[in-house]
Amino acid sequence: MILTWLYVPGDRPEVVVKALRAGADAVIVDLEDAVSASRKEYARSATAELLGDRHPVPVHVRVNALNSPWGGADLTALAGLRGLAGLRLPKVSAPGQIVSTAERTGGVALYALLESAIGVERAYEIARAHPALRGLSLGEADLRADLGVTAEAGLDWPRSRVVVAARAAGLAPPAQSVFPDIRDLEALAASCARGRSLGFLGRAAIHPRQLPVIERAYLPGPAEVAAAEEIVAAARRTPGAVALPDGRFVDPAMLAGAERVVALSRRDAPVLS
Secondary structure, eight states, rough: OEEEEEEOOOOOTHHHHHHSSSSEEEEEEESSSTGGGGGHHHHHHHHHHHHTSOOSSSSEEEOOOOOTTTTHHHHHHHHTTOOOEEEEEEESSHHHHHHHHHHTSOOOOOOEEESHHHHHHTTHHTTTTTTTEEEEEEEEHHHHHTOOSSGGGHHHHHHHHHHHHHHHHHOOOBBBBOOOSSHHHHHHHHHHHHHHHOOOOOESSSSGHHHHHHHHSSSHHHHHHHHHHHHHHHHHHHSSEEETSSSSSEEEHHHHHHHHHHHHTOSSSOSOO
16 A cells, blocks of 8 residues: 655666665656656666666656657666556546557556646546556646646646546545655645545655655544544444444445545555445
8 A cells, every 4th residue: 555655866776776765655766857858868778777676665667758759768668677566657648648558568557647737637538548557646747837826726626636537437546746845844744634635645755754744644543543443343243224322324435434544554455445
């Protein structure tokens, strides 16, 4: 159960090695925004060498945009490597991009980054485009620019849209986009709390110091876990409709939510029922 994803530049293999032991649930090697054009080929070859072996945490790679000069070569170099847990596809705007990539990469887990208005509008179509697609998320920096959004609240609708599309397509809840200020951990915690209230699960980070803040924000607290365990225990004791001591009836939706909280607290079972 992944709550923390740590981005690291692909042209810094020594930093990637450190990131693998930094405490993140998964590492994302970035070949796109974090790498200058002059170092794209080096980043690709260094990442391919790294992915020749398996590692202590899953390693995903954000490739360059599929319509860029480097995207196709990224897919060719990485798709068959044993250490690759997934490919993150930036600037996805149509379901056909997922289909063509899945056919080219032979079953590698794919994750679509929606970074434009048209991508958000087509979120559900993209989410159900191919069984190889395992998740959606937003690329909020590019999306802000595309929409001309200046206030944080301006992204609430796209965020909810991607959460709903993922759930409707049977995918795991999306992870939040990165928080760009690595020093303001208090603001990061508040932003994570807001994301959790919108239905996100976990978050991408750009520095190891952000990881424990994200994890604390997304793990349920003791009171929440105790309440969920009470619901699950009551449902197991009495099949069918059952009332809790406080008068609440446990219906299937309430039970499913409680089971998700318990699973998340243990981090040993899928989040979706």
